[in-house]
Amino acid sequence: MTFVMRLDDNGHYKKHGGKGMMISQKDSFLAVQGASRIQNTGGIKMVKIENLVKRYGSLLALDHFNIEVKEGEIFGLLGPNGSGKTTAINCILSLLKFDRGSIRIMGEEMTPDNYRVKREIGIVMQDVAVFEELNVWDNIDCFCGLYVKDKKKRRELVEEAIRFVGLEDYRKSYPKKLSGGLLRRLNIACGIAHKPKLIIMDEPTVAVDPQSRNRILEGICELNRQGSTIIYTSHYMEEVEQICTRIAIMDHGRSIAVGTKEQLKSMIKTGETVTIEAVVLGEKALSDIRELPHVFDMTYSGQTLTVRCTGAQHNLVRILNYLQNREIPFGRVFSELPTLNDVFLEITGKQLRD
Amino acid sequence: MLHLMKYSLLTKVKNISAIFWPLIFPLLLATMMYFAVGTMEESDFETIPVALVAETDLSKGERGVQTEEVFQAFLSSVETDSELIHVEEMTGEQALKALENREVKGIFYSGSEPSLTVGSNGLAETILQMLLESYSEGKQTLEDIARLHPEGMEAAVRQMAQSASAVEQVSLGGRTTNGSAQAFYAVIGMACLYGCFLGFGSAMEIQANLTALAARRCAGPVHRLKMVFSEIIVCFGLHFANTLILLAYMKYILRLEFAGSYAEMVPVLLVGSMIGVTMGIFITSIGKTKEGVKIGIMLAFSMTFSFLAGMMNVETKNLIDRHAPFINRINPAALISDALYCLNVYDAPKRYAQDIVILSVLCVLLAAGTFLIIRRKRYGSI
Incomplete structure (x- = not known):
């Protein structure tokens, strides 16, 4: 069953479409890492999308999509491919028509002619969007020039952008000579050179090597520290977890849950997932493990046991004690705290990577 | 911008x-x-054979004779100055027979209103038509010159013929x-x-x-x-x-x-x-x-x-x-x-x-x- 969780005015999550569930927001804030980032989330609304509906013929791409992005946030849009992330971004940028709803950026309605607002936005497209015929410097200058007319100032901004993405040695290189990672960095430099207040990044790390990916993610955090609000879409939950201050999980064109990663994880039942490999269990043992305290779900397949427990402590110890007491041999053991994939799984009944 | x-x-x-x-x-x-x-094209291009049938319009007296002379002078000038056309004077009957036998590409009738008859469509016929059109455009001028300044007639006809025979002057890569x-x-x-x-x-x-x-x-x-x-x-x-x-x-x-x-x-x-x-x-x-x-x-x-x-x-x-x-x-x-x-x-x-x-x-x-x-x-x- 799919249901939607939203933060209400009192700071509680409400589950829509299923049995009601109230979770205190207070506890989840205590565990937040990088508290300084969270403090920014109380700021002015940078982007507000209400009831956005977008259809492609009979396909409903955005289904009453709602988000609010506050100034200073790195706001993540997380969802599997086809969940509507890019469609939402294109609507925000006023490139796509939509059937219903409203989009406000910096308090103003976003329209194709709202050049004042557009001037404050930087875009990093999912596909690398640079001119093959221009070298690195010219590409950045070309896009920066759409926003900044003053040549001297632009020259400084271009140099700054080149340094920022680490392309100092490639100023005169043409895109076809750059590796995938360097190309992605150029793509980012073209979008951020004019120092926009709002940066929209649509899966900027797709097909990028780990080294470049880390550099890009560090760069995004740095841009945020410098004052830019960032909307970051991805289907890589690790990236979103790593850099985003708040996250909207999307599925079938809807934001099914919104909050910090801790808030999202606290919404679900799973507190710990224990996986034990190379273990041979009979019906009796499986039944006993299922009956252990805090165990609410269990799967056993190919001699691998996966046990989901609620957030209580000592789950792993209890399970291992049971196996040792009955002299049941086992292989490697893993204990994982809940991930955003668990959140997605529990809400939608399917894996984020499906 | x-x-x-x-x-x-x-x-x-x-x-x-x-x-x-x-x-x-x-x-x-x-x-x-x-x-x-x-x-x-070098081997394809040939001078266009054309018949000229005199049709003096006696009802218009001296004017009719003058028109015919001017037209004949015009054709003669085109023929002389270029190898674009070869004009042969014939009777109406002979001309039609020649056209039928494809000995000529067209027949010019030199009455008070010169006209052209062709047997088919093609480049040669188009050129003949253009010649006639060129003449018709400058006909009044030539007739005026013939009446008022007959001594300048030859030069005027030559001038007009040069203009009309531009086809011949087109020489691409030295090839006609x-x-x-x-x-x-x-x-x-x-x-x-x-x-x-x-x-x-x-x-x-x-x-x-x-x-x-x-x-x-x-x-x-x-x-x-x-x-x-x-x-x-x-x-x-x-x-x-x-x-x-x-x-x-x-x-x-x-x-x-x-x-x-x-x-x-x-x-x-x-x-x-x-x-x-x-x-x-x-x-x-x-x-x-x-x-x-x-x-x-x-x-x-x-x-x-x-x-x-x-x-x-x-x-x-x-x-x-x-x-x-x-x-x-x-x-x-x-x-x-x-x-x-x-x-x-x-x-x-x-x-x-x-x-x-x-x-x-x-x-x-x-x-x-x-x-x-x-x-x-x-x-x-x-």
Whole structure:
């Protein structure tokens, strides 16, 4: 069953479409890492999308999509491919028509002619969007020039952008000579050179090597520290977890849950997932493990046991004690705290990577 | 706007595939045509045999006799000054028989209103018709000269005959021809239309539903019309330069000699370049088909237009002129080729002007159509 969780005015999550569930927001804030980032989330609304509906013929791409992005946030849009992330971004940028709803950026309605607002936005497209015929410097200058007319100032901004993405040695290189990672960095430099207040990044790390990916993610955090609000879409939950201050999980064109990663994880039942490999269990043992305290779900397949427990402590110890007491041999053991994939799984009944 | 134009120009100049079709391909084609068509024409071209039947209009007295004399003098001058026609005086009966036996291509009747009878349609018959039209246009002047200043008659007839016999003066690569000229004009027409590839490139970079690059540009704070204008200006300027290079190549490298003034050919290239560019932007702007499909459509259009304009076989244009003239009146390649032919062969300024006007109207229609499509600012899908 799919249901939607939203933060209400009192700071509680409400589950829509299923049995009601109230979770205190207070506890989840205590565990937040990088508290300084969270403090920014109380700021002015940078982007507000209400009831956005977008259809492609009979396909409903955005289904009453709602988000609010506050100034200073790195706001993540997380969802599997086809969940509507890019469609939402294109609507925000006023490139796509939509059937219903409203989009406000910096308090103003976003329209194709709202050049004042557009001037404050930087875009990093999912596909690398640079001119093959221009070298690195010219590409950045070309896009920066759409926003900044003053040549001297632009020259400084271009140099700054080149340094920022680490392309100092490639100023005169043409895109076809750059590796995938360097190309992605150029793509980012073209979008951020004019120092926009709002940066929209649509899966900027797709097909990028780990080294470049880390550099890009560090760069995004740095841009945020410098004052830019960032909307970051991805289907890589690790990236979103790593850099985003708040996250909207999307599925079938809807934001099914919104909050910090801790808030999202606290919404679900799973507190710990224990996986034990190379273990041979009979019906009796499986039944006993299922009956252990805090165990609410269990799967056993190919001699691998996966046990989901609620957030209580000592789950792993209890399970291992049971196996040792009955002299049941086992292989490697893993204990994982809940991930955003668990959140997605529990809400939608399917894996984020499906 | 200058910033947009600067980078638009840079990207186009550095893009080999973008300049291949509008510039390199026409140069190659002109070179190949120089060796192929020129040689062929050398052996094909022959003096046109024509019969002259005297039909003195006695009812008009001295005036009728004078008209007949003036016309005969005109034909005689064309025959003497060039080898374009060979005139043989015959009776009406003999002339018709000769025409039937294909011994002559046409019969001129030299009455008070000279007329022409031909047995079929073709290049030779067209030339005879043009000769008659040239005479008719200057007839009154010649008759006035004959009446008032008979001593200047010979010079006047010679002057007019020179104008009418421009066909003979067209010497391409040292080879006497007019059919090959038509083919070269069709190449120029095709080159103009190949500006569509520059227009195509521009449309791909300014319509958000076509490429990510265009989407990024459209998301920026630049007014759509400013973007479109800068692209059109750059494409047009660049392609106009392409066509001038082609013309210079024909003149200085291939050493083709055009009878008309080069300056008069420039307006044709100007409008032709514009129509090529607008056609490209227009076709690319329609719908959201794949890049390859759009290129295919453009190639199909420009090649078909060029074929109908007589690029592959000069008779094609003549055939269409005879059986479906409307097609060539709206075919940009045929209009460009025809305008050049008017300048260099027919010496028909009215028709030249008409061609330019039609081309300009087509240009405006295509540009207006493009704006109607491109002014759309949000797309249904990207």
